[in-house]
Amino acid sequence: MTAATGAAGGSGSTGATGRRASSAAASPLFDRLSATTWIDVAVLTALSLVAVAGFEPAFGHYAFAAAAVGGIVVGGGVALLGRLFRLSWPLTVVIALAAYFLLGTPLALPGQALYGVLPTLDSLSGLVLGAVFGWSDAVTLQAPLEAPPYVAVVPYVAGWLVSLVSVTLAVRWLPRLRHRSAGRAAVLLAGPAALLLAAILLGTRDPFFAGVRGVLFAAVALVWLSWRRGRFARDRVETDAGVRRRRLLGGAAVILGAVAVGALAGSLLAPPAASRFVVRDQITPPFDPLDYPSPLAGFRKYTKDLQKTKLFTVTGLKQGQVVRLATMDSYDGIIWSVAAPGTDTDASGAFELLGSTIPRPPLFTAGGTSTASIDVLGYSDVWLPTLGYTSTLTFDSFQGQDPRSTVRVNTATGTAAVTSGVRDGLSYTVGATAQKVPNDRSLAKVPPAKLTLPPVTNVPDVVSAKAEEYAGSADTAIQKLRNIERSLKSLGYLSHGRASDPVPSRAGEGADRMTDLLSESPMVGDQEQYASAFALMARRLGYPTRVVMGFAPKVTGSTTTVTGDDVTAWDEVAFEGVGWVPFFPTPTKTDAPKNQTTKPKLEPQPQVRQPPPADPRADDLLTPVKTKDNDPKGKASTFQLPAWAWVVLGVVGIPLIAYFVPLLLIAALKRRRRKRRETTGPPDRRAAGAWDELTDGYAELGLTPPERATRLQTASALAQQSAAQNLPVPGDTLQDLARHVDAAVFDGSVVTEERIEHAWTTADETLAEATKAAGPLRARLAAFRYRRARR
Incomplete structure (x- = not known):
């Protein structure tokens, strides 16, 4: 019995093993996706299509449709193929990039393709430029977006990226665990929602069925989340087909009603277009x-x-x-x-x-x-x-x-x-x-x-007066403007201010030049002055x-x-x-006439002998000039440096100022610090000032004196750091100076000037040796540092 059973069991085991082996040998080259996963992919694709429809106001005439829909198909298709053929995600990304460049040319840049399909250098570079710079150009271009050609890559790369990421997560990440499935599905909505937001921000103030698209997007997303939660809930109970059918029909009716009411309300209660926020209105050209x-x-x-x-x-x-x-x-x-x-x-x-x-x-x-x-x-x-x-x-x-x-x-x-x-x-x-x-x-x-x-x-005020005078009593705007135009042309003369012109003419269109033009007789100028005068008078009339x-x-x-x-x-x-x-x-x-100046009549002369009269023409040519203006010394005082000298001064002087001014300022602060420590206060404080000056000098060289330590502990720490940084300062010197200063401060004896001088001399010699050993670069850096020891 046992043997038979064992034989039967062994036979069954062997048969099962054989079936598994044959099944494995006959397994297909790709995996099969569940119906739930296919529904997830379909929902995400539908939401992406609803989102990219918002690009229509920016691109116009559905010119973006091939690129946007093509990008969604390319990205989602590569994600599905990578899962079906069990490809690793790095390999899937590589294939997605290859598909992006291979199919992007006929979908987004067909005008730059060879035979309308094959990629070219221009199309490949356009796919890169569009993905990187197309976003910034899209918010500075005036709609509809048509050129440069790489702007068409924006909806293509947006649809491709969102579909690639969303579908990849739907087929690889979402099916792993059925617990908290609704929460995981909600994460996948981030991609289509970002695409919807991008289409809104890159659009114009005239939306494309904003209410309908918004309600439809929300309805599909909510129904999908509710379906996944009900399908994979832990406490799911089985019901008969009739109950499920009525529940499905009731839910569908509620959704359709919500879409209809929401679309109608969104169309009627939508805020005005002026309040719509789009990026292009916030970007300065x-x-x-x-x-x-x-x-x-x-x-x-x-x-x-x-x-x-x-x-x-x-x-x-x-x-x-x-x-x-x-x-x-x-x-x-x-x-x-x-x-x-x-x-x-x-x-x-x-x-x-x-x-x-x-x-x-x-x-x-x-x-x-x-x-x-x-x-x-x-x-x-x-x-x-x-x-x-x-x-x-x-x-x-x-x-x-x-x-x-x-x-x-x-x-x-x-x-x-x-x-x-x-x-x-x-x-x-x-x-x-x-x-x-x-x-x-x-x-x-x-x-x-x-x-x-x-x-x-x-x-200037003369513009208003001349505007009323030249416009005359005409009743219509065009007649007033023609009167001003004829007055300027008939009363004025043309001169560009060249040496060959009969009458000189000053350049400019400022208020003073307009005053001269309209006040002097005759008027002389060129297009710059007359066009400016006409515009000012017309604007004065409104x-x-x-x-x-x-x-x-x-x-x-x-x-x-x-x-x-x-x-x-x-x-x-x-x-x-x-x-x-x-x-x-x-x-x-x-041929403007020259200005003629009427000379005043001569007054009767008294009956006395007068000197010979001067030539009046010579008097007219004379202009009173101050004597000091003709002084050679005055001319010498107006000497100016040539341009190259200013350049040299700027190139050399600015760095010198930037170097020496901080250096002198810090040196003055250090001298003030030393003088205060050496001369201010009782003798024990002055002796202690030598130690403070030494520790500050070491800190400025780059060492780190302990903040809270005795002088002997500080001397030991500085000696160790000096040895580590090749600063040949004997530790005994620092220890002796620390003991000397401690004795002056704490032993209660009289601190003589000799003890104070000894402390300062030792501190100066020790710091000088350390500075010399530190090298010129480190010494220069120390000269730019300023530290004051804490008490």
Whole structure:
């Protein structure tokens, strides 16, 4: 019986072993995932999709969908494959990175791919730049985000990373223990929630179904957590199928009702868009126009120094078309300048890094379109010459830093700037749309636009008086502005202040220059003064006006060469629903008459002999001058050092001052400390001062005297540290000095001057030997240290 049983048992055991062996031999190459794990992966993927939908306002037109969804699929797919094929997590990470670069090109950067699929050097570098720098560019670009191309990598890398981490945790970490499963599942929600938050912060003030997405995200997450808790609860009780069915249907009805009510309430009760927090509204654009000189302040540089210099060539310029350089709407009584960043979007300082397609201005009526190619020659500045209102901008060739990453555009003014600089070798193609300008009869019925522009300050009183005088009794805004324009052109004369001009003209557009221009007769100036005067008078009348600087070359063929003599300036006034209408108040007459001074009549002379009269013309040429101004000694006193001498003084003098001033100050403190210890107080205190001076000197050399110890203990510690640091100071010397000072302080005998002098002499000799042995570098460092021993 036993044998049979044993035989049977052995046979059964052998059969079982054989089955296990055969089963192991026939096991598949990958693991199978439970249905619960597949549900977890599906829920996390759905939540990630709901989250990435929030990128739509920033990228627009669902252009991000392929990159965002592709990133989620790539990251989650690699995580699943790594678990199914039992790959280690380091190997899974390597495969995920390879998939990121291999599939990222067709998904996020198809325009830089070879045959639309294969990676290139540009696409691979774009995937790296987008993952690192795309986030910062995304909050400074104006929506919709289109360029630089690597900005499209942001939703791709966000979806890839969140899906990779979330799915990896769901298939590797979550199934290990079923206890506290709901809590572990809640941790996995951090990834999709972070993706949802990122889409909100990188978006705009116009959300994409914010209420619906928020309620749907919360409902799916809560249902999933509740399901996992109910499925793996310890105290689960079995119920029949009918009860489970009713519970499931009831829960589904509650969820659907919550989603519907929440979406409706979220849409109706949502706060206004102005209160929505997005990062792009809190980030100051990287380009600050106030860091650079005002363009109009350098107007005379073009008319004098660069008059015949070839600045750039324009291919495709039409007859009568002007080149726009910079727009200014801020005046402080000294210069017209571009407004500071962070001002109203209608102002000239709101520069942003834009995409390849630039939106139209907020106040604009489209006219004709044109495309021109510009090659920079002798021009050098940050302001980029453009035509009209730029709609497209592509750089063909450049030297140095890539301008595509440093170009900033103001859509309201049509002005562009390159923070890395516009210089020789830069070639670019600009597509522009001109402002359609109605005739004056049509504008007579149009009021000026209501815009918030930077204020003008320190305006001279003569501007107000002349504004009323020149505007006359016209009834409409356009007629008043035309009257001011005609008055300046008819009463003024043009002069750039060159030696060849019939009448000299002073540069500048400050309050004093405006006073001279409008007070003197005749008015003499150039575009800088007349455009400034017109803008101040128009702003005085309450019209939104700005000054534009650019070039007005004469088109002679397909390619036009622009020189400094072509520089000009004009004004633009905003009209409601129309746009910015240009005005050109600069006169063309150059033959200004010279000022004539009427000489007073001669008074009757008394009947006495008078000296011969002097030549009145010579008197007119004389100017009273103080005698001391002509003194040779006075001239000698105005001697100034050349620039190289100031450079030498700065290079040599500043380090010397930085070295010797602290050194002398610390030396003075040390002398004061020594004098106080050596001469102040009773004899025993003066003797003890020698020991304090010695310990302070050792501390300044880098040793560490004990804070609380007797003099003999301190002497022993200093001797040990001196020996360890190769400072040949005998320990007996320190011990003898410590005993000598202790005797002077505690034995109650009379402390003579000889005992005090002996203590100080011994302390000085000991410290001098230690300083000499420490070396010059350590001695110099000690000279910069100051320590006062604690009592």
